[in-house]
Amino acid sequence: MGRLSKLPNIGAALEKQLIEAGITTEEELKSVGSREAWLRILARDPSACLNRLCALEGAVQGVRWHNLDEATKESLKAFYHQHKG
Numbered sequence: 636m637g638r639l640s641k642l643p644n645i646g647a648a649l650e651k652q653l654i655e656a657g658i659t660t661e662e663e664l665k666s667v668g669s670r671e672a673w674l675r676i677l678a679r680d681p682s683a684c685l686n687r688l689c690a691l692e693g694a695v696q697g698v699r700w701h702n703l704d705e706a707t708k709e710s711l712k713a714f715y716h717q718h719k720g
Contacts, residue, residue, distance in 0.1 A: 639664065644690035644700050652676045669695050670714055677718065685715045 639650040642661060656675035658664050664672055669691035677683040686700070688711050693700035703711075 639694075642694040643698055644693045649687065649690065652680060655679060664691070665695050669711070674718065685712060688715055 638661060639645050639653055639659070640647060642664070645653070653659070653664065653672060653676070656672065656679065658667055658672055658675070667675075669688060672691050673683060673688045676687065689700040689703060689708065692707060692711055693703055696703070
């Protein structure tokens with residue numbers, strides 16, 4: 636595993652998806668943001684779920700996704716439903 640997997644919530648599978656989406660470093664992930672990263676993954680994997688989006692946001696913030704504040708979780712949930720129907 637590479638550098639991305641050192642971030643919270645990023646395992647080997649999600650790291651591979653990020654790399655396939657053109658995001659190869661922590662700096663790129665933070666620059667692109669969780670939402671854009673998730674959209675890039677969704678374009679390749681229609682099974683991309685809300686938990687994956689939350690995991691990406693947690694990685695950007697440097698925390699386990701379970702520890703995201705409620706406002707952030709609600710915002711991510713709204714974004715997810717907007718793009719997944």
